[in-house]
Amino acid sequence: VIGPMEFQELANNFNEMNHNLQESFQKLHQSEASRKDLVANISHDLRTPLTSIQSFVEALQDHVIEDEETLRKYLKTIQLETQRISHLINDLFQLSQLDSGIYQHHPEPYHLDNLIVETLETLTFQIEKNKINIIVDMPNQIPAVFIDPYKIKQVLINLIQNALRYSRIGSTIKIKIEKLEKASVKVTLIDEGEGIPEKDLSSVFNRFYRVEKSRNRGHGGAGLGLSIAKSIVERHGGAIGVDSKLGEGSSFWFTLPKYQS
Numbered sequence: 001v002i003g004p005m006e007f008q009e010l011a012n013n014f015n016e017m018n019h020n021l022q023e024s025f026q027k028l029h030q031s032e033a034s035r036k037d038l039v040a041n042i043s044h045d046l047r048t049p050l051t052s053i054q055s056f057v058e059a060l061q062d063h064v065i066e067d068e069e070t071l072r073k074y075l076k077t078i079q080l081e082t083q084r085i086s087h088l089i090n091d092l093f094q095l096s097q098l099d100s101g102i103y104q105h106h107p108e109p110y111h112l113d114n115l116i117v118e119t120l121e122t123l124t125f126q127i128e129k130n131k132i133n134i135i136v137d138m139p140n141q142i143p144a145v146f147i148d149p150y151k152i153k154q155v156l157i158n159l160i161q162n163a164l165r166y167s168r169i170g171s172t173i174k175i176k177i178e179k180l181e182k183a184s185v186k187v188t189l190i191d192e193g194e195g196i197p198e199k200d201l202s203s204v205f206n207r208f209y210r211v212e213k214s215r216n217r218g219h220g221g222a223g224l225g226l227s228i229a230k231s232i233v234e235r236h237g238g239a240i241g242v243d244s245k246l247g248e249g250s251s252f253w254f255t256l257p258k259y260q261s
């Protein structure tokens with residue numbers, strides 16, 4: 001015979017189980033929905049450049065091109081669209097690593113000035129092509145940070161590449177590094193680019209989010225770079241954010257934990 005106390009306990013257990021089950025179903029439903037979204041986005045982002053490549057290749061095959069300038073234009077488009085696909089595949093590969101257990105984090109004490117010099121060297125070609133002035137503002141007493149340098153280099157590349165993409169030729173990008181009170185170091189990238197509308201600011205770190213698709217046409221991004229940067233910074237125990245004024249420029253920042261020896 002079950003007494004009222006036991007009955008109450010059973011009822012409580014049942015309620016809790018029911019609640020947990022409902023929560024699990026909801027999560028499953030959400031992850032299924034976001035998986036479908038992901039697949040739809042990837043399909044779209046692959047199909048667009050592929051269709052364009054296909055039509056240009058067909059035009060080349062059909063010999064409909066009359067002059068050399070048009071021919072060069074077609075080949076340039078094919079090259080850009082191929083680059084776009086390769087960029088997307090690279091981003092997706094990184095995302096899948098971050099999402100799965102494959103992500104390996106190898107933190108070590110590291111000085112950010114070395115990493116910034118290295119990153120700027122990697123991007124020399126794009127910086128020179130866009131005639132961008134780079135100013136690095138870093139006081140001497142910046143402590144070492146505890147990071148996986150390979151991963152944080154990726155964050156710097158994604159942020160600097162965006163600053164390059166969304167800035168005018170000849171403008172300046174400033175990279176500022178400062179020590180914060182709370183055992184961390186802050187890196188800020190300030191550009192004089194087109195800026196981001198206020199309504200989009202809270203969404204730019206979401207996967208596949210792009211501000212007004214039309215204004216980015218030709219820039220080749222799929223809206224993944226900032227979400228990758230956010231995942232990496234957060235795995236380091238840091239934070240990432242942005243301030244921006246449309247038409248004036250943006251300032252992206254992230255923090256990293258200081259190395260405590």
Ligand code: ADP
Pocket residue numbers: 158162163164166191193194195196204209210211212216220221222223224225226227250
């Ligand atoms: P994408 O590959 O499209 O650049 P990101 O995730 O790196 O994707 O950025 C998301 C969106 O945020 C971009 O499409 C762009 O609209 C906006 N954005 C990012 N960085 C900047 C910047 N420095 N200046 C202006 N807009 C930016």
